[in-house]
Amino acid sequence: MNPTDPEPRPRGSYAKGVARRQEILERAREVFAERGAKRTSLRAIASEVGVTHAALTHYFSSLDELLVAVYEESKQHDDHGPDGPESNTTPAEAMRVSAHENRAVPGLVQLYSTLVASALEDDNSAAHEWATTRFERLRDELTARVERLQASGVLRQDVEARLVAALVIAASDGLQTQWLLDPSVDHEAALAMLDRLLAGPNGS
């Protein structure tokens, strides 16, 4: 773009704002990857990111809002795994792959736990909105996947798809917590076992 173009000011400001927000977010992501998700304040993060408290709160009105943005920015893939919701990967295997990838990003798993805890502590937080929406979407996706795999005989048909979806998500989250506290807990083997328990006549 030619700098003399009569670009309307509001639009330019908006574009600059988006770029600035992204810049701050990127730096916040790095700060969190280094320091972990240990509870802190927006003021302390502003100082670590190298912006004023006013600048940070201009883009992120609460700590939770910033943490949600950092989490989403840090995630490499969607929650349903890299294979997309239409794949025939079993639900436990999809969660296993997704969890495996998340563990490769420093601090991401801890940040996830922090956000879920914030969600449970405060019904009015940005984290509550994020977590409620995320679990709902994930259950819907996995339910559809389970129903498809039940129809093709990969998964057994004597279980309710919606309960299977909730169970698999719960198992993956809960095993991840136990693994974070004690790395001898075999998150992946336990999910693989759940997959075998759910297998139908054409399953593995």
Next chain:
Amino acid sequence: MNPTDPEPRPRGSYAKGVARRQEILERAREVFAERGAKRTSLRAIASEVGVTHAALTHYFSSLDELLVAVYEESKQHDDHGPDGPESNTTPAEAMRVSAHENRAVPGLVQLYSTLVASALEDDNSAAHEWATTRFERLRDELTARVERLQASGVLRQDVEARLVAALVIAASDGLQTQWLLDPSVDHEAALAMLDRLLAGPNGS
């Protein structure tokens, strides 16, 4: 005791200290049952409990230490359910009963989530020590239970007892989180389904 008894001072002080700690803990338990587990400071809690900050920190050196004590004080039963670790109740059913009882105590489930999140955020916290010990003990107890029920044919024998224990605890915790965010998630039905998946030739 006769007040003129030459009771050695340290012992009397110790007994008084224990009673005072219990009194503060009991009041803190009531405060948390009313206000929920929303993140706060020891200073704010001292004011709500009606003691000085110095008095509170004399008995509880950190917020986490107080929260762990409040949680343990609030629990009605052991984690393995009211039937004791020797019973033949299946592991998922035992977790279901225990979770059901915990939900009857206002704020207890939220407090549990807060403590687990603190444990993940800070390896040096009282919550980390508490959570690590709790999960270890619970896995050991449930592993022994699963092995016993496998031997008697109530549970299937083609699964590793230690993985089953970790999976059942994870499922119960994770389902509770989803239920807290969305009460339409049927925690109990999902655990009952897991029990059916784990049933052996003599199981339900």
